Amino acid sequence: MNAVAELQAIAGAKTVLGPDEAFTERHLRDFNIVAPESARPVAIAYPASTEEVSKILAYCNAHDITVVPQGGLTGMCGGAVPFRPALLMSMERMRTVEAVDADGATMTVQAGVTLDTVQKTADANNMLFPLDLGGRHAHIGGNASTNAGGNRVLRYGMMRDLILGVEAVLMDGTVISSMNRMIKNNTGYDLKHLFVGSEGTLGVITRLVLRLHPKPLSVSTALCALDSYDSAVKLLRHVKPRLGGQLSAFEVMWPEFYYTGTAALNRRPPMEPKPETGIYVLMEAMGGDPERDAEHFASVMELALEQGIVLDAVIAQSAKEARDLWSIRDCPGEFPAAGHFPQLGFDVSIPTGQIGEFAKQVHERLAAHWPKHKALYFGHIADGNLHVSIRLDENSGTEHEMDEVLYALVGEWKGSVSAEHGIGVHKRPYLHYSRSPAELALMRSIKSAMDPKGLLNPGKVI
């Protein structure tokens, strides 16, 4: 094909392959979404440098070829999946860790470095890169472009809070290098936050300066049983000041989720389910005083028990016991084995104090349509983030039917239809429930200013 030959002439025959030469299949799906047949790629590019990314984009812009940037393809919403013929730009050859600055607590990386490598490199330098989520072979550039979240957002923030500098290439080939390494930098508009979370529609992220944190010297973990969601909010307000900024996870699980999680464990649960338990909380704190942190954590829990906020609690006495407690929370990975599969997952947010009531309404709305459906509720409630997993079976609706019901309800509550997974293609029809016409118009005007021809990751987000 002509475009492939011309691109090879510009960027090298190793960098651009035609769809017949490349391992095309693996570029046609993410964790949830598969490309349609009609989306056979024009070419697949594997640039090894920012300069190559720039040359390829400039060519495509001049020749009206759409481009879909791709990271580790671990996304949930199809943001990196092609839906029409396009050049796919995989960042997998840009996998160099360029520098670690221990004094400044930063790491400079190319976008194709995996999250796993970033975590391990930080650890080897006696520091912590706190972003943690299921898909650790995600590219760090993909984590940036989707503003990834996960379990420790409460303490360390979202991916955008872990980025100091960004380099990205616009569709016309312009390299925007904002590789800032300082926490404070007020020199004009913060372009970094435009590229972070825009899912590859405004530019292709090529390099990042990441912010590192000190490695924790102690970790304390507890599983608690409480009577109701409102008690979980009370517990959060009890522990936040007393753990003085050390609280690193506060994961809430409704009983059905807990039963599924402990059943998947295939051994005796750390805490027997009791009928009076209305909610479970998995809590984690990371501190700096190995000698005294465990004692303080236990005394904070003791007080919560005395005050009747918590019905019962188990504190992990070893790293193994902590892992066992976490394995209940991590059970979504075991949903197929637990018979809760196929499932439809929701990732929404609502202010923390309202999640209990909102979850009840979700149940009522779903039950009104599908009385026998089975749903599991869990979430990072300190961040306002609720997950709902509905088993797809003869008792449920179709994905589309249930999406409509749930996202409309999120709209009524002025919540967010995507807390951490992004919009991609999957949630695009529901974006209007969370953003006003004026906001959407402004997003479109920014998109037009940065990609006038609309060639970069078209059909995603807006």
Place this chain on the structure above:
Amino acid sequence: MNAVAELQAIAGAKTVLGPDEAFTERHLRDFNIVAPESARPVAIAYPASTEEVSKILAYCNAHDITVVPQGGLTGMCGGAVPFRPALLMSMERMRTVEAVDADGATMTVQAGVTLDTVQKTADANNMLFPLDLGGRHAHIGGNASTNAGGNRVLRYGMMRDLILGVEAVLMDGTVISSMNRMIKNNTGYDLKHLFVGSEGTLGVITRLVLRLHPKPLSVSTALCALDSYDSAVKLLRHVKPRLGGQLSAFEVMWPEFYYTGTAALNRRPPMEPKPETGIYVLMEAMGGDPERDAEHFASVMELALEQGIVLDAVIAQSAKEARDLWSIRDCPGEFPAAGHFPQLGFDVSIPTGQIGEFAKQVHERLAAHWPKHKALYFGHIADGNLHVSIRLDENSGTEHEMDEVLYALVGEWKGSVSAEHGIGVHKRPYLHYSRSPAELALMRSIKSAMDPKGLLNPGKVI
């Protein structure tokens, strides 16, 4: 004047005043910069609602009247000072605290609420709004539009990290309401970060959702003497992990600054200056365990003394002693009394590990031009932020001459010409030292997309 009458007809005679009716003088300067004679305002608007802001902007946009939004006028760079005839839009009547959500840890406010009121309202609700800086009669909307910093950024982040939601009005009157109240919200482009830090050039911020933190239950404060800047970096790396996320200030003072600060105190300094001391550090930690935090803090300091990182240290034994230690760091407020006045202040950033060497080069460059100049060095070094204060006298150059020398050096070091004060008009000529032509072009293209006629706060930032 016609425009005044028409604006009064639209927005009310109380909301729009002609320059003869209003207290015009106080609208013509900020902390550092005074408006030129030629900048006599067209009118002064005091809107009390978002709707009034919208009507006034739409009128001005249709009639090609430039608009300068104003908060508490405590800025340092002239961002809110008019430089040509314009409508001045003061937010001082928009001073309602609309809601405090204790469970979600948020406060919803109008833009004209002062920082002081926000801090006190949080405190009255047993929470902390951690932004802290000298000008507490700053408007919170001004803090947002300049992305204010201060002493506790190390622990709690910049102003942008303390904002969950923003409502702003574009120059054409469009209201962009992104009043998100959740920590996680990945629904399209993050418009909030466009308005934050753009100094009123992209929209007028009218309302905010602020993020609150738990009130600390313990505060520990120490003043340390060290041999050199490099030891201060060692101390930072020593305390960060051991204080497990509780470190809330790490303020570095070079000896001349310390002498000036202690002289201004007018009493015996907490630590006698010694010739072997090359640097002073004021450290603060905020924790959750009043019984044990002081002991742990002391043991961390003890270890630093044993390991020779620190030469000497004083730990405050009471809130009064802590205030006394802080008063040395806060001595820039006493510069006039200390004879260090008039002065030229610099606010720049450089990666933490390089600040010692950079400060030496600043001194050499300045000394090469003005051998007898007097400069004081201090900074929030954990954020990479260095302040330099040069006395303006017969031994110094002019402001412009010294700006040229210092900002060119910042450019050579790839640092930031504004760490926390912003660009305004004052630093606009030096922005190119920190941002590339491609970055500046992209900023201009965003400005054009959002304010096509260039009527909103013209001549500021870009």
